[in-house]
Amino acid sequence: MKINQKIKTENLNLYYGNFHALKNINISIPSQEITAIIGPSGCGKSTLLRCFNRMNDLIENVKIEGRVIIEGENILSENTNLIQLRRNVGMVFQRPNVFNASIYDNLNFGIKIHRLIKERREVEKVIEKSLKDVGLWDELKDNLHTKNARALTLEQQQRLCIARVIILKPNIILLDEPCSTLDPISTTKIEELLQVLKKDYTIVIVTHNMQQAARVSYWCGFMLLGELVEFARTKKIFTNPSDDRTENYITGRFG
């Protein structure tokens, strides 16, 4: 099966001190699809996700071996421009992490940091587009400058975080349990949004909600104890997994 791959890891190993958290991971994540990584707590799925934009660099005592190739470049190399990398590979976290500022300033922040656009009218256009892309424009257009982002609902905050990522025009969006603090209706709305976004972005989502992985993703990886046990089409993982450990996990026999 030919996959147009966006992210590829080769013999990726990661240690937190003596703890071997990722064991020889070889994964190819296809372009412009949603890929889900599932597995029980502590299996290394978030650690793997954080390797894709070098967020693990921020933790002390981390040792990484192997290669992570994004768009042909090994991003683990010392020459990697981390600012550029994290702009290209955006990340959305479990809890919405909006800044204590207006909606407008939240979105303008990245534009200013990266010095993307100087023209104020142009900035407004880009902000409007990003809010439209995440389905927040109609709700918020009248209070962009007056409303503090923290006053939004959790779902709106999470959408705003996604808008803040896509305003920087990344190619890849990483989501680490993006719906775990949201109620089912808000979760459905975020999932709908992901389906819209996938045509423009490569999306990798880490979730311990298996139904969510089944609903939103086209490819799915199952991790256990730092190993990538199985990586296949989501349909196959949920109807006929090849590995008994995957079968036991998704049928709720452990985990």
Added chain:
Amino acid sequence: MIEQKIILQEDLDNIKRRKIMDRHFDEELTELKKKLTRTANLVREMISTSICALKERKEELMDFVLESEEKINMAQIEIDDEALKLIALRQPAASDLRLIVSVMKINSELERMADLAVNIVERSKELLKEPPLKPLIDLPRMAEIAQEMLDNTLKAFLNKDAEASRKVCSTDDIVDNLNDQIFRELLTYMLQDPKNINRAIKLILVARYLERIADHATNIAEDVYYIVKGKDIRHHIEDNKSL
């Protein structure tokens, strides 16, 4: 950093301690399988009784088949209902999902088989009004093979035996051949004397019903194969289809 390491180590210990759990869900699945097996056994009895009643010309046996149909109909609804409930409440995946979906399909096949047994009885009752056309040899043989197919499928279902279910599928040809043979034989009776036509046609229909019963048994065997292996062998597509 130290704090994070401790958390990870704890998680690791937890995962290692997690063995394969017993699930309440397993009991529900076992119960569903039991219900299906009970239905299948009754259907099997209906088929054997219908042919025995025709051969021995015993009307009271025929009535047993007619009375059983209602039980099968009720069981069909009950099993479908139970399977739907499990899908809605348990959100099954992988082998659990394959089992439940296949149980629903097998359930329909069994109900159709019971209907065919009733059809055999209906023709038999009509045949009782006239003297026998000929001693029945091949029809009971056909019925026996069809029943064996159902038997073996059920065993394969209960033992999760994919190979046994595949063998059932290959038996279907024998039944098809017998059906053709019976047709040819009865054709000669009809050519001999037009008075035979009424009875011969009814016997041809009975053979046709048995042939259909064997087809349903084959379908069930294919479902069993899917439950066990996760591969669809219907219409011989497995060779050119990759998931």
